[in-house]
Amino acid sequence: xxxxxxTVSDADVNTTNTGTGGYATVDTPNGPFTVxxxxxxxxxxxxxxxxxxxxxxxxxxxxxxESLQRSETLGKLTDAVSAYYAGEVEAPSRVEVVQLSxxxxxxxxxxxxxxxxxxxPVTYTEFAERAGExxxxxxxxxxxxxxxxxxxxxxxxVKRSDGSLGGFRYGLETKKWLLDFEAPAGD
Numbered sequence: 315x316x317x318x319x320x321t322v323s324d325a326d327v328n329t330t331n332t333g334t335g336g337y338a339t340v341d342t343p344n345g346p347f348t349v350x351x352x353x354x355x356x357x358x359x360x361x362x363x364x365x366x367x368x369x370x371x372x373x374x375x376x377x378x379x380e381s382l383q384r385s386e387t388l389g390k391l392t393d394a395v396s397a398y399y400a401g402e403v404e405a406p407s408r409v410e411v412v413q414l415s416x417x418x419x420x421x422x423x424x425x426x427x428x429x430x431x432x433x434x435p436v437t438y439t440e441f442a443e444r445a446g447e448x449x450x451x452x453x454x455x456x457x458x459x460x461x462x463x464x465x466x467x468x469x470x471x472v473k474r475s476d477g478s479l480g481g482f483r484y485g486l487e488t489k490k491w492l493l494d495f496e497a498p499a500g501d
Contacts, residue, residue, distance in 0.1 A: 343399065355388070432496035438475065
């Protein structure tokens with residue numbers, strides 16, 4: 315697996331509204347998937363919805379575009395979604411994502427999530443360890459819950475220690491589908 319693009323940290327981002335952002339929606343087996351991006355072709359938010367306003371509300375206020383323009387495609391961003399559903403499950407990890415949290419743990423956690431390989435889900439405990447804070451299991455769960463860039467930052471690859479799915483903003487049916495789709499053949 316090639317190294318994913320890291321989540322840009324709070325210190326590395328100009329924290330002023332970005333003017334106009336773009337969004338595009340891709341049809342998937344799990345329903346419409348919308349990507350919201352800045353003018354530098356970085357994912358700001360994404361998920362299984364056709365409502366860009368819903369996704370825009372998930373973006374940190376300092377990154378949230380003042381307005382959004384619909385596009386048929388967002389080039390490499392929507393191409394990565396299509397490639398994922400065509401079986402190239404690592405494609406979203408090659409796209410740059412920008413998220414801010416106001417703290418350092420969530421950015422470390424989102425970077426750690428991008429390193430969780432398809433077909434190899436981790437527990438919240440393992441996820442906290444990978445983020446460098448083994449005792450921060452609840453904070454790891456919070457990182458999943460606050461992740462605005464679903465699929466690109468694959469929070470669906472985190473399960474409870476008992477093997478159950480836990481939560482997922484876009485529903486457990488979608489989470490299960492994604493995990494099954496990414497599972498190695500024969501599992």
